[in-house]
Amino acid sequence: MSELTSGPALLAWLISLPLLGALTSIALKHGGRWPALAVVIANLGLACWLLASTQSAPLRYALGGWEAPLGIVLYADTLSAMMIGITAFVGAVVSWYSLDYFTRDSSSERTFWPLWCLLLTALNTLFLSGDAFNLYVGLEILSLSAVALVTLSSGLEAIQAALRYLLVSLMGSLCYLLGVALLYQAYATLDLALLAEVSGSGMLERAALALMVAGLLLKTALFPLHFWLPQAHAGAPAPVSALLSALVLKATFYLILRLWFDTLADAATQMGSLLLGLLGCIAILWGSLQALRAQRLKQLVAYSTVAQIGYLFALFPLLNDPRVAGAAFDSVIYFVIAHACAKGAMFLAAGNILTAAGHDRLADLRAANLPSAITLFALAIAGVSLIGLPPTGGFIAKWLLLQSALQVGAWWLAGVVLLGGLLAAAYIFRILAVCFDISPPPAAMQPSSQGAIVSAGRQWSALILALAALALGFLAAPVLDLFDANLVTD
Amino acid sequence: MNATDANSAVPPLGRSLLAIALVGIGLVLGWALWHQANAQASLTATVMTELPNSGVTNPVTAVLLNFRAFDTMLELAVLLLVAVTAGMLGERRTAPAGERPAETVSVSPLLLSLTRDLTPVMILVSAYLLWVGAKEPGGAFQAGAVLASAGVLAHFSGRSWRSDHRDTSIRMLLVLGTGAFLISALAMLGVTGTYFDYPVAWAGIWILAIETAATLSIAVMLYVTFCAVMPGGDRP
Numbered sequence: 001m002s003e004l005t006s007g008p009a010l011l012a013w014l015i016s017l018p019l020l021g022a023l024t025s026i027a028l029k030h031g032g033r034w035p036a037l038a039v040v041i042a043n044l045g046l047a048c049w050l051l052a053s054t055q056s057a058p059l060r061y062a063l064g065g066w067e068a069p070l071g072i073v074l075y076a077d078t079l080s081a082m083m084i085g086i087t088a089f090v091g092a093v094v095s096w097y098s099l100d101y102f103t104r105d106s107s108s109e110r111t112f113w114p115l116w117c118l119l120l121t122a123l124n125t126l127f128l129s130g131d132a133f134n135l136y137v138g139l140e141i142l143s144l145s146a147v148a149l150v151t152l153s154s155g156l157e158a159i160q161a162a163l164r165y166l167l168v169s170l171m172g173s174l175c176y177l178l179g180v181a182l183l184y185q186a187y188a189t190l191d192l193a194l195l196a197e198v199s200g201s202g203m204l205e206r207a208a209l210a211l212m213v214a215g216l217l218l219k220t221a222l223f224p225l226h227f228w229l230p231q232a233h234a235g236a237p238a239p240v241s242a243l244l245s246a247l248v249l250k251a252t253f254y255l256i257l258r259l260w261f262d263t264l265a266d267a268a269t270q271m272g273s274l275l276l277g278l279l280g281c282i283a284i285l286w287g288s289l290q291a292l293r294a295q296r297l298k299q300l301v302a303y304s305t306v307a308q309i310g311y312l313f314a315l316f317p318l319l320n321d322p323r324v325a326g327a328a329f330d331s332v333i334y335f336v337i338a339h340a341c342a343k344g345a346m347f348l349a350a351g352n353i354l355t356a357a358g359h360d361r362l363a364d365l366r367a368a369n370l371p372s373a374i375t376l377f378a379l380a381i382a383g384v385s386l387i388g389l390p391p392t393g394g395f396i397a398k399w400l401l402l403q404s405a406l407q408v409g410a411w412w413l414a415g416v417v418l419l420g421g422l423l424a425a426a427y428i429f430r431i432l433a434v435c436f437d438i439s440p441p442p443a444a445m446q447p448s449s450q451g452a453i454v455s456a457g458r459q460w461s462a463l464i465l466a467l468a469a470l471a472l473g474f475l476a477a478p479v480l481d482l483f484d485a486n487l488v489t490d
Numbered sequence: 491m492n493a494t495d496a497n498s499a500v501p502p503l504g505r506s507l508l509a510i511a512l513v514g515i516g517l518v519l520g521w522a523l524w525h526q527a528n529a530q531a532s533l534t535a536t537v538m539t540e541l542p543n544s545g546v547t548n549p550v551t552a553v554l555l556n557f558r559a560f561d562t563m564l565e566l567a568v569l570l571l572v573a574v575t576a577g578m579l580g581e582r583r584t585a586p587a588g589e590r591p592a593e594t595v596s597v598s599p600l601l602l603s604l605t606r607d608l609t610p611v612m613i614l615v616s617a618y619l620l621w622v623g624a625k626e627p628g629g630a631f632q633a634g635a636v637l638a639s640a641g642v643l644a645h646f647s648g649r650s651w652r653s654d655h656r657d658t659s660i661r662m663l664l665v666l667g668t669g670a671f672l673i674s675a676l677a678m679l680g681v682t683g684t685y686f687d688y689p690v691a692w693a694g695i696w697i698l699a700i701e702t703a704a705t706l707s708i709a710v711m712l713y714v715t716f717c718a719v720m721p722g723g724d725r726p
Contacts, residue, residue: 012675012685019567019672023665026574029658063560064678064686070536072560111578118571125564137564144568148575154582182519186526188533207522 008061010053011074014046014084014124022117030105036113040088040095043120047081047088051482054081060130068191075130075193078483079333083127083254086337090246090344090465091120097348097461098239108152108237115152119145119243126251132180132190132263135255139176143169143219146248149240150232161231168218168228172252175215179208192263205267212259219252222276222313223283226306230290233302238351241298245305246344250336253312257332261319270320277317281416283310288423292430297350297360300427301343304386307420308339314413315401324404330480331400337479338385338393338472345382345465349375352454352462365434374459376435381466383428385473388421393472545693546624554629555697559686563671566704570668573711573718577655580718597648605647612640620705624694630667630701634708641713645720653717660710667707670700 021039025032053059058077095116102109118141125138147169150162184190186204199205221229233241260268287307294300312335318328354360356371370376385392398417405413472479537549544552554562616637623629641651652660674696675686682689688696
């Protein structure tokens with residue numbers, strides 16, 4: 001027993017530590033950033049440990065010693081470990097960026113650190129919890145802290161976007177909760193593993209799955225339900241946009257993946273997968289087209305997120321096909337981590353440009369009022385990964401997707417993915433064109449072009465995330481080995 | 491205001507379609523439930539079997555504070571999150587209007603004496619609810635709500651309690667509840683070797699201590715949120 005507790009207690013620490021950071025950060029009047037930073041770094045260490053420990057077998061931990069139907073069980077396999085790992089990495093880099101982003105001791109700065117710690121608590125809870133109701137509580141913390149982080153950006157637009165985000169999130173949570181209530185009413189258990197054993201493919205499971213997935217889709221912003229995303233992600237402060245786009249959407253996507261292919265796998269139908277796949281395809285095209293039409297840089301990056309979420313769902317029909325399920329799962333995880341790095345880098349770089357130029361209207365941006373080459377380099381590499389060109393993580397993800405799509409003869413899917421890549425190239429080059437535009441800025445812009453100087457930390461952190469997206473292109477085999485170590489695919 | 495009016499006035503067709511869709515969903519859900527109505531199951535029996543090991547005799551408290559204490563800790567974190575955010579937004583709103591002269595509140599002596607008489611009673615009721623939670627319905631959330639309402643009453647009678655979330659003692663009280671949960675969970679990791687696993691003999695005392703901390707914290711969190719939302723609620 002003693003050799004077991006040392007390992008799985010790690011799962012409880014992964015949730016307690018960020019919460020402890022949040023509490024210390026709130027209790028301290030000044031300097032709440034230091035406990036938060038310490039926690040983020042320790043969390044990175046714990047995440048590496050978790051990745052190493054899940055390689056041999058999944059971890060399981062009953063909180064309070066109460067076993068499943070009565071208590072709450074934490075559970076981690078390689079998929080959760082990968083999600084925890086990417087969250088810890090992107091989170092650490094974004095924290096470094098945030099150190100110089102907010103004015104020291106402003107009310108936004110003092111509130112940012114506790115909220116970010118609570119967001120991290122929620123993310124780790126969602127990746128580790130094996131209990132349907134505990135996941136609901138995690139979703140509530142996730143949504144509320146995400147909404148609160150959006151309001152850190154002063155201005156009416158941001159508040160309106162945050163309010164809309166709040167209402168959408170609440171709606172999503174309630175749908176999810178209704179699904180949980182149906183399942184509990186029928187099976188008297190909230191434990192996902194037990195539910196996976198006892199649930200069948202009856203009407204009730206289908207209804208519960210539909211409700212839960214619909215609620216989570218609202219939060220993940222799949223195509224017709226993405227209406228809240230562009231304003232919220234574009235209106236938030238840059239580090240918050242990076243966290244929301246890179247991590248928060250992935251957490252709810254991860255839950256959909258768990259419910260659809262694990263807990264309620266029997267109730268998930270081929271038709272449902274196909275529907276999600278189709279919506280994903282529309283999202284790819286619609287998001288890219290909107291990004292092409294966007295007037296502002298951050299808006300463009302936010303619409304690109306709508307498109308990239310589409311790829312995750314476009315894979316659903318393939319995930320259901322036993323011939324290519326393995327490769328499709330690899331593709332999903334690669335899309336998730338490559339997009340987390342690339343989109344994080346993109347939003348951080350966009351934040352630097354916004355600070356340096358004083359605005360982010362694409363039509364008025366000129367090379368002269370952009371920050372140094374480091375930021376632009378980050379922007380370019382991240383863009384290449386989003387387009388899916390070699391040698392980046394985005395390329396590996398798309399390659400795996402195309403390979404499996406062609407193997408099962410899903411030509412339509414391959415076509416959409418290629419078209420999506422072309423459109424992505426078009427909108428990324430809209431940004432890159434600005435970097436080479438040496439014509440003088442419009443006269444009206446002249447006075448405000450004396451923008452602030454962007455600190456080195458903010459520039460390098462953006463570059464590090466972009467370089468991580470690049471490194472993922474070279475390290476595909478070892479990263480996928482980490483993921484495939486003991487994955488249970490049904 | 492205009493925007494909401496316009497929104498609600500736009501499509502009568504859309505609204506009726508929405509209504510039909512919602513009724514459809516409701517019917518499907520009802521049918522799904524009715525389909526499973528014979529398979530009534532619940533965890534009540536399991537809870538009752540384990541109740542003697544939980545340290546309390548009220549099954550609701552046993553579930554909230556022992557079997558699923560982790561959920562309750564995160565729920566307190568939700569409240570904390572709301573209080574901190576509301577405090578931040580309230581601070582931003584009142585910041586430019588700082589030099590506005592504090593309006594003189596005319597309070598009737600009747601209200602003042604009512605407050606003076608009721609406040610001790612409310613504190614007593616709150617303490618009773620906290621204590622009785624171990625055996626009968628009650629507990630930290632109810633006790634905290636009653637305590638916070640005493641604060642609200644004081645606020646309306648013009649004698650606000652301290653509510654500035656920048657105040658160190660207020661900040662400490664805010665984190666007290668979640669902190670008590672977290673610290674005891676981590677302490678149990680050292681004592682019994684399992685997160686949140688209270689030793690059976692001490693469980694009752696631990697739960698009462700955590701609930702007391704949670705009551706104070708919940709009251710402060712609710713009161714801070716209330717003051718942040720009230721107009722001109724940032725008076726010292």
